[in-house]
Amino acid sequence: MAYTPPNSFSAGTALTSSNIQGNVDALRVYLHEGVVPADLRNAQFIDGRHVQPPLYDPIRGLQHGVTGYQGGQWSGGAAVRVTFATSALTGRRYTGASKFEVLPGTAFSLDIRAPATCLFHYWFELEAGPDDGARGPGTDERYTYVAPYVGDVGLVISSASLETVNNYNGWAATSPPAGAQNPHTWIGYGQHDGVHLHTSTGPQRYTVGLAALSFIDRTAILNWGVAVEVTYD
Amino acid sequence: MSRIIRPRLEPGQSIDATDLNTRFTDYSQSGAIDEANHAAGSVDLPQIRTENVITIDSLRVKLGTGVYDHSVFETVPSATSSPSALYEVGGGSTRLVFGAGWTIGTGDILRVYWDTSAEPIVSGRPYAAPVSDAGLVVIDDKAGGQFDLNDCLACWVLHLEMDVTSAGLTNWVPVPGQGNYQSGTPAFENTSNMAAQSIVPAWLEYSAQGNAVNGGTDDRTLKALQWGGVSGAYWLNPTGSTTIYGLRIVAHGIYHAGFAASSNRLNLIASVGAAAQKLNLTCGQLTAIHQRIG
Numbered sequence: 001m002a003y004t005p006p007n008s009f010s011a012g013t014a015l016t017s018s019n020i021q022g023n024v025d026a027l028r029v030y031l032h033e034g035v036v037p038a039d040l041r042n043a044q045f046i047d048g049r050h051v052q053p054p055l056y057d058p059i060r061g062l063q064h065g066v067t068g069y070q071g072g073q074w075s076g077g078a079a080v081r082v083t084f085a086t087s088a089l090t091g092r093r094y095t096g097a098s099k100f101e102v103l104p105g106t107a108f109s110l111d112i113r114a115p116a117t118c119l120f121h122y123w124f125e126l127e128a129g130p131d132d133g134a135r136g137p138g139t140d141e142r143y144t145y146v147a148p149y150v151g152d153v154g155l156v157i158s159s160a161s162l163e164t165v166n167n168y169n170g171w172a173a174t175s176p177p178a179g180a181q182n183p184h185t186w187i188g189y190g191q192h193d194g195v196h197l198h199t200s201t202g203p204q205r206y207t208v209g210l211a212a213l214s215f216i217d218r219t220a221i222l223n224w225g226v227a228v229e230v231t232y233d
Numbered sequence: 234m235s236r237i238i239r240p241r242l243e244p245g246q247s248i249d250a251t252d253l254n255t256r257f258t259d260y261s262q263s264g265a266i267d268e269a270n271h272a273a274g275s276v277d278l279p280q281i282r283t284e285n286v287i288t289i290d291s292l293r294v295k296l297g298t299g300v301y302d303h304s305v306f307e308t309v310p311s312a313t314s315s316p317s318a319l320y321e322v323g324g325g326s327t328r329l330v331f332g333a334g335w336t337i338g339t340g341d342i343l344r345v346y347w348d349t350s351a352e353p354i355v356s357g358r359p360y361a362a363p364v365s366d367a368g369l370v371v372i373d374d375k376a377g378g379q380f381d382l383n384d385c386l387a388c389w390v391l392h393l394e395m396d397v398t399s400a401g402l403t404n405w406v407p408v409p410g411q412g413n414y415q416s417g418t419p420a421f422e423n424t425s426n427m428a429a430q431s432i433v434p435a436w437l438e439y440s441a442q443g444n445a446v447n448g449g450t451d452d453r454t455l456k457a458l459q460w461g462g463v464s465g466a467y468w469l470n471p472t473g474s475t476t477i478y479g480l481r482i483v484a485h486g487i488y489h490a491g492f493a494a495s496s497n498r499l500n501l502i503a504s505v506g507a508a509a510q511k512l513n514l515t516c517g518q519l520t521a522i523h524q525r526i527g
Contacts, residue, residue, distance in 0.1 A: 005261070009253045050272045067287055117522070159517070165460060186456065187456055194348045196518065197522065232278070
């Protein structure tokens with residue numbers, strides 16, 4: 001409530017230190033903790049410049065404000081922007097190694113400033129193979145796995161992998177130029193999406209993205225998109 | 234109080250009771266605090282109290298075996314009678330458990346996401362003629378006869394269930410907007426009641442290039458679908474307060490697309506059910522997040 005001096009003074013009455021001090025003490029309490037909404041002017045007087053504005057990063061499509069981050073990036077909209085996953089990098093096909101590699105462009109690095117809940121959304125559309133080469137597992141046992149990672153590609157959440165089998169129909173037998181024997185819409189096509197939840201206990205440089213492990217010599221990732229929702233707890 | 238502009242009392246000046254009272258009541262102007270007192274500072278994270286402004290609760294579990302490379306998997310049997318049993322993915326160990334419960338109030342939203350990997354297994358052509366409820370398509374065999382080619386609209390279903398009764402988690406029901414395929418002859422669910430489910434194709438066959446001529450064919454190619462990722466999502470914005478104690482994913486099948494009177498639906502096709510028809514599952518994740526939206 002608004003400040004009301006506990007003591008008022010009248011002419012001809014003795015002025016005491018305790019009454020003066022009482023008013024001062026009451027005023028101190030009011031100024032420190034007694035202001036209530038009714039004491040504020042009932043009109044808008046705070047301008048936008050008085051509230052910390054959010055940060056907007058147009059390159060990564062991110063904005064940051066007092067409630068967290070949000071935004072995302074994708075393969076380029078209506079136009080196809082192909083990227084690849086390949087066994088030539090992940091080594092699985094030829095050596096039996098099990099090594100995930102980052103999918104370029106699908107990661108975010110964020111400066112998280114408080115304990116937060118982080119949701120990482122991802123989707124991708126891919127055509128796997130055909131790969132009918134001689135080495136490696138059977139042509140119908142070759143897969144491309146895509147999984148999220150947090151912090152470093154060594155910290156892939158492999159249990160969250162989304163996989164697509166090779167177009168094991170192989171290549172058309174006719175002379176080049178020849179494509180797949182049968183279309184990817186029959187086998188070897190993946191349109192997948194997922195969400196990974198992670199929590200941050202305090203301020204940190206936070207990286208999240210997608211990685212791939214491929215048994216297949218070439219997998220075209222035709223379209224993709226990633227987005228983050230980070231809400232401060 | 235706005236900005237109080239009153240000269241200080243200088244030595245030698247007198248003050249009376251009115252002046253003294255005024256120096257205190259200067260602070261008593263209701264509705265007077267304005268930009269002169271309040272607007273110079275800005276509000277940012279240091280001033281935001283930790284009170285879960287947007288996200289109230291969140292939880293994630295590995296769904297299923299936890300092993301992605303097919304070396305360990307679980308198997309969902311196909312139904313041989315109607316309705317299908319509901320197989321809990323992960324066998325009860327990979328459900329979301331909310332303890333005393335999450336109370337989703339008016340103005341809140343519950344968002345749920347799941348994904349896993351599935352491998353539908355079918356042996357031979359259990360859907361071949363004379364089975365007629367599993368997508369039989371009879372076409373010309375290019376020699377005046379008939380040839381059986383399936384429409385491949387059969388599928389397995391994974392759907393989301395919740396327990397709103399107790400933390401004991403023994404009273405599972407489908408989430409609002411989703412049915413559990415337990416009624417009807419054969420058991421079915423309308424497409425208008427499938428808000429929280431994923432489907433996995435059950436089999437694949439086609440007439441390859443060279444076999445199909447002028448709308449007829451005399452040969453078919455069966456292809457094992459192998460493993461593939463599958464995912465789903467659901468949100469709940471209740472009109473009243475709802476306390477949820479847990480969430481789980483159940484799998485069942487095999488169904489086929491159908492139509493009856495005024496609805497599209499998925500009908501159970503127990504006629505193809507057998508030990509040889511099954512759905513293998515490895516792993517994925519089940520995530521729920523409870524947020525304020527108003």
